[in-house]
Amino acid sequence: MEKYCVYALLNPLQDGKIFYIGKATWHIQDGFKHRYYGHIASTRNGKYSKVNNKIRKILRHGLVVGHVVLSQWEQEEDALAEERQMIAAIGLSKLTNIIEGGRGYCLPEATKNKISKANKGRKYSKEIRKRMSERMMGHISPMKGKKHTEAAKRKMAIASSILHKGRKHSSEHCMAIAIANTGKKVSAETKQKLSLINTGKKLNEITKQKISEANKGRVVSEETKRKISIANTGKKRTEEFCKQISERVKKYRPTPETKIKIGLASRGNHYALGHKHTPETLAKISDASKKLWERRKKENWRFPENLNKMRLIRKIISRTRRKLITASIGSNYADTA
16 A cells, blocks of 8 residues: 655755655655655756756755655545645745645646747757766666556556547658667567567457558558568468468458459459569479479378379360260250250
8 A cells, every 4th residue: 555755855055944845655665765866857857947946056066955754644635735734834935836735736738838839849959968968977767676566557558548649640750750760670578578568469440440541552662572571581480370370361251242342353453464484483483393392292192193194084074074065055055946
């Protein structure tokens, strides 16, 4: 069960005078230090607020920001009430708090939009980035060696889904992401993690439809085809994987409507007319055919002693059938006449 505490930040420049009152989650390992170091980190990262400006002033003098736990509580509401009482007792004007306690201060939408417009397209120079890097050197992250609990992960997932609901990346943003990821190689460990995450994950019908629409009319370049070919060369599928593919194919048999669509789409398709295989392709087909026959011989496949005889028998049977069919058609025609 989570516990909560009310804490105060002390100013060593004014003999340990309280300049901020806050509420934090109490951890068994380090108390509320994650919240304390959060204040320090946000200040070093360039955040500007009343409390950050005060901390920045203290750090410039080479001093350490003092901190003290005022009380601990089992319920969050009790901790918030205590925080409000402490701020009221000291006086909001004497502290760097923005509001009189509670669940924090939210900027109005108009202010958020102004900040967003002001920061769009903003790029930090190399000097500023270097300063930021030097400022953060030696700073230990408050999350180092820790892991989020399952409850915390669920909360973050819910908050993220609400925040990003209906939000779509612009075409420019998508292009920037694509450029950033171009040439990026994923390690084998990361691939394995992604595989485990996506194992057993089923896409809903809406997502499948979106993927289908996105890939319609998509033409794969020759270079991409070559890359896929190189990636799959010498790759052997396991028996289990082959069985899975076989089972999936058995389930998804084309419906009569799909067959009609395929037939209509195939009409007038003269792509192969006038085309001939190159000598290299013919050599590949020949080698593949030879290997197939050799493999079948090793696996003790039953071959007829004389294939030519079998072919002749088949031809005779087919001719006899044709003669019988034509004879029956002729006799029917004579009867009707």
